[in-house]
Amino acid sequence: MYKWFLVGRYLHTKLIALLGVAAVMLCVAMVLVVVSVMGGFLDTIRARAKGLHSEIVLDTGSPQGFPFYEEFSKYVSEKLPDVVRATTPAIWTFGIFRVPANTLTKPARVFGIRFDGYSQVNDFKKGLQYERFFPGTTQLGLQGMPVAGVNERGQLQLPAELESANATWRGKESDPSKLAEFENNPFATTAFPRVTADMPGDRVFSSAPGEPFYGEPRLPGAIIGTDLLFYRRMDGNFDRFLARGATVTTTLITLTASGNMSGEPAITVPLRYADDARSGIYEIDSMAVYVDFDMLQNKLAMDPQERVDGSMTRARTTQLLIGLRESVGLDESRVQIAEAWRSFRGTILEPLTRDEEITLAQVEVFSWEDLQRSFILAVEKEKILVTLLFGLISIVAIVLIGCIFYMLVEKKTKDIGILKSLGASSGGVMGMFILYAAAIGVTGAVLGTFGGSLFVWYINDIQDWLATLNPALRVWSPEVYSFDRIPETVKTADVLWVGIFAIVSSMVGSLIPATIAGRVWPVQALRYE
Amino acid sequence: MSKKPILHAQNIQKSYIMGAEPVRVLRGTSLEVKEGEFLVITGSSGCGKSTLLHILGALDTPDRGSVEFKGRSLFDLRDSERRLYRNRDVGFVFQFYHLLPELNVLENVMLPHFLQHPWWRWRFHKRKSVKDAEKIVERVGLAHRTRHRPNQLSGGERQRAAIARALITQPSLLLADEPTGNLDESIGTDILGLLAELNSAGQTIVMVTHDTRVASYAHRRVHLGDGVIREATGALGVRSTTSHTSEKVAR
Secondary structure (H helix, E strand, C coil): CHHHHHHHHHHHHCHHHHHHHHHHHHHHHHHHHHHHHHHHHHHHHHHHHHHHCCCEEEECCCCCCECCHHHHHHHHHHHCCCCEEEEEEEEEEEEEEEECCCCEEEEEEEEEECHHHHHHHCCHHHHEHHHHHCCCCCCCCEEEEEEEEECCCCCEECCHHHHHHHHHHHHHCCCHHHHHHHHHCCCEEEECCCCECCCCCCCEEEECCCCCEEEEEEEEEEEEEHHHHCEECCCCCEECCECCCCEEEEEECCECCCCCECCCCCEEEEEEEEEEECCCCHHHHCCEEEEEHHHHHHHCCCCCCECCCCCECCCCECEEEEEECCCCCHHHHHHHHHHHHHHHHHHCCCCCCHHHHHHHHHCEEEEHHHHHHHHHHHHHHHHHHHHHHHHHHHHHHHHHHHHHHHHHHHHCHHHHHHHHHCCCCHHHHHHHHHHHHHHHHHHHHHHHHHHHHHHHHCHHHHHHHHHHHCHHHCCCCHHHHCCCCCCCCCCHHHHHHHHHHHHHHHHHHHHHHHHHHHHCCHHHHHHCC | CCCCEEEEEEEEEEEEEECCEEEEEEEEEEEEEECCCEEEEECCCCCCHHHHHHHHCCCCCCCEEEEEECCEEHHHCCHHHHHHHHHHHEEEECCCCCCCCCCCHHHHHHHHHHHHCCHHHHHHHHHHHHHHHHHHHHHCCCHHHCCCCHHHCCHHHHHHHHHHHHHCCCCCEEEEECCCCCCCHHHHHHHHHHHHHHHHCCCEEEEEECCHHHHHHCCEEEEEECCEEEEEEECCCCCCCECCCCCCCCC
16 A cells, blocks of 8 residues: 555655656657657548549559540449449640739649549549539539629629529538638639739639629639649638639640650640649649540540541540449459459450550559559658657656656665565565656656647647748648648547557666665665765 | 563674674674563664664664564564564664655554555555554644644654654564654653653563663663673663673673
8 A cells, every 4th residue: 555655645746756757748748749640641641542533543654545444444333343333534644734814834734534423433522612612513514704793782692503502502511610601701702804813712703793694705614733723821721813713724735645746736725713622632732733534535636536547546544543332342352353454355356556455455453552552651661760769769768767766766765764664575665666657657648648639639720820920930831741731630549559658668767776776775774864 | 570571682693894894783692572671772872772673673684693573583584574573563763753754644653554455455444544543643642743744843743753653553562763862851851751651551662772861761771882782780670681691780
């Protein structure tokens, strides 16, 4: 009983114990912050990488693409109905993105997608800005520019389709704060025909006197990566200078099936800014322009083209994205689909050109993990390395606990003598100091977990606050770290192992001084001055 | 006194290494303590009085010789049995009180009980322990100071608390090492009065002191000099038991 009693008493009466608690607390908080941020970083990367394309991707790795993708979609859907949920082709190529209104010009990676099909195989739709508040209104087909009018009460009003979509969203939104936010600022406006907005805000539309309308001409829609189009302000929001529906352009270069330049001049395609998309991965969001698959296929001459001899080339795509059913395993499905691709190629009886044979042979079946493996592995290694480094730094805490206990044993030598003169055993005295260290470890771990968790939960707010003091203090740059926000999730498993590590470390740190305390001879201890 | 011996030390020898030379502190000291006796061991500073007391209390081991308590040889006992002896059979009172500064008077007094019981059984013993402690604290005149810490007490009060702690387990033998050595005369007299009172109630006491005046409170006084019990006298007319190396000297 004396061990527990004295440990409890020492813990809150000894300043030196508080120093030990502080050391453990700081180490626990430090390791927990590192593990949580790095773990969150890894988890976010995995989640976003998974939601970026689809679970399975067929790709040749080159922009000239491969044929027979429609046939294989049908084939694999029929052959593996329990595995394949949805398929959709996608084309990617490189281009030059431009906003004529302010001459913003940037290199871009242009994706040709079928909006509905693409949204079925990944999380693309979740990251759209306008689609969230005006569901069902984002599309990549021909469209005019929505211009807000003024009603009889002098209020701005969008075209009926957008008003109706917004009413649907308001009817379904369960978060009152989001509704209130929208009601307070339904949309910022920009005066027609100027394109740049006077009042940048979350939802920017052009406006004009009279009835709302759609401005001509009708152009193909484009969904643009948010970071490609807009700059982020210090408060974390985007400086939305461009009205929805504004004209942007993309300049494309066409390639032949063999990958040569087609000889056609580069094509500049005028597009309407239909929406902007954020996957959360900066490398994607700062480069991506999504346009309609069929339109891009046509512009890139990847649709069936007539050859000189009058025969037709086959339609090509650069990727075929396959979404899996929920219950199936990723690796197992990848193997099944790869096998299906091999068997499908055996069913192609039509004569193939050399280029087609080569591109078909180059098609590989990847899982999303394969595609992102190098990136994910790098982050995993980084996480292990950083955790190890901070773990090593935390060994300082063990040494510190050792020093504190050595001093404590020195200081408490007389007490040890008293206890032994009253019948305490060497093991009991040793156990008391180890228990004391465990108590310091537990207290430090609890406080460190609390402090570390608080820090992680508010890490973005802290960073934003620091950035308001001095922009140079914004340590987490979205351009460097892919994500705009620092991961802020603390996992219970991390808390447990960090806490246990801290407690065991404290006990290990106290072992030598505790052994010394146990060996103290009572007479020597009582005479100790 | 016709009572039976409770403690018997035979030919105790003890040396310390001080610098290069071994210093023989005890050179064959023998001593017998009878039940209910108040024995005072006097001697000059550094003569080995405290060492002898520590050996009698199994806090230290002799180089040679034996100590028997109620017929059992202390240094043939296992460690655990010797701890039990220190915890239950003897009570120590030190010159510098040796109270734990983090505990209040009551907790200091209860300390031997804390040592007796593991935490999971403590709740069965706590009530009795508190009751015993309160009783003994009251007996030594500290009932009004139970919640005070040692640094809030006077020297005499600290010594009373130390005596209460030594008595909580109702030991057969109370060993007091210069209990008045750190107190002024009037408070020292109080403490000696308390010890005499305890002895009157049947408590066996062995006290070492260099102050010969203290001997008037005892049944018997022996003198330790040159490492042996050199003289012995019964202050109340009781003859002491001395070793073969001791020399009987009339007071």
